[in-house]
Amino acid sequence: MTHEEIKEKFKFFYASNNIAYDGRKHKYTLDGITCAGVSTISEFRPKDFLTFWAAKEVVKYLADKQEVIKTMTAKEYQSLLLEAKSAFRRKSQDALDIGTAAHDVCEKIIKSQPYKITPEIKNCVEQFQEFQAKHKAQWICTEKIVVAPSHLVAGRLDSIAFVDGVLSLVDLKTSGRVSESYFLQTAGYCLCLKEMGIPVERRIILRLPKIKDEEFEAVEVDTPLEADTKAFLSQRYAYEWANMIDCKHTETINRGKFKEKKLKLTKL
Numbered sequence: 001m002t003h004e005e006i007k008e009k010f011k012f013f014y015a016s017n018n019i020a021y022d023g024r025k026h027k028y029t030l031d032g033i034t035c036a037g038v039s040t041i042s043e044f045r046p047k048d049f050l051t052f053w054a055a056k057e058v059v060k061y062l063a064d065k066q067e068v069i070k071t072m073t074a075k076e077y078q079s080l081l082l083e084a085k086s087a088f089r090r091k092s093q094d095a096l097d098i099g100t101a102a103h104d105v106c107e108k109i110i111k112s113q114p115y116k117i118t119p120e121i122k123n124c125v126e127q128f129q130e131f132q133a134k135h136k137a138q139w140i141c142t143e144k145i146v147v148a149p150s151h152l153v154a155g156r157l158d159s160i161a162f163v164d165g166v167l168s169l170v171d172l173k174t175s176g177r178v179s180e181s182y183f184l185q186t187a188g189y190c191l192c193l194k195e196m197g198i199p200v201e202r203r204i205i206l207r208l209p210k211i212k213d214e215e216f217e218a219v220e221v222d223t224p225l226e227a228d229t230k231a232f233l234s235q236r237y238a239y240e241w242a243n244m245i246d247c248k249h250t251e252t253i254n255r256g257k258f259k260e261k262k263l264k265l266t267k268l
Helices: 003-016 038-042 048-063 066-070 074-085 087-110 119-134 181-195 225-249
Strands: 019-022 027-030 033-037 138-148 153-163 166-173 202-207 217-220 250-255 258-263
Touching: 003 138, 019 138, 027 138, 027 153, 033 038, 033 225, 038 153, 038 181, 038 225, 048 074, 048 087, 074 087, 087 119, 087 138, 087 153, 087 166, 138 181, 153 181, 166 181, 181 202, 181 225
Parallel strands: 033 153, 166 202
Antiparallel strands: 019 027, 027 033, 138 153, 153 166, 202 217, 250 258
């Protein structure tokens, strides 16, 4: 497909369908019907390593506070433990903020718009520019909403480009490593694009490291697209089922400072 043909496919699909996005709720709708988000579905399966990472962040938060702890009252110590418990969330949010800022600048570069680089995202942006120069990236679009009407799935993809002359879906990441969930995420975007009449030839995950002087990692997803799509759709309907259980069959019980979920069961 050519650049113009892809542009016309997007234009026709948007004109033929009522697509809306609520940024506050992070919710996509197609003709008023809520769609499951591609990224939400892809991340639905728990990652085992996150449990250990969260525990490590608690230890790191408390490691240099031994002397302070000795002088604390029981109430102050309990407050400190609650702060430590949330340490991983604060770090995760900081990483998310940096990733969002890097994505915003990359979007501006693709659109040839003016941009500013902060120290936190400097290496990400430089490595993005290095990638596009090395692989002769010709950007077609960025931050496009895509939809698979037959499965009520929607998302906002990072970019489509001709990379080394090949029509490619390019997904930008600023994480510390490439996750297998990205295989499913790119499969979800490809599913949407296919239903919109835009079949891409390959999927590329472009990891842009935050650490100074660390080089970009461009990975072509080589798992079968058919298998990834099947796994993606399995998670899509497992996610729908879990939401149904949460909404209709789950109640929340207060346990002091903590809350616990419990199934509401019908007794014979």
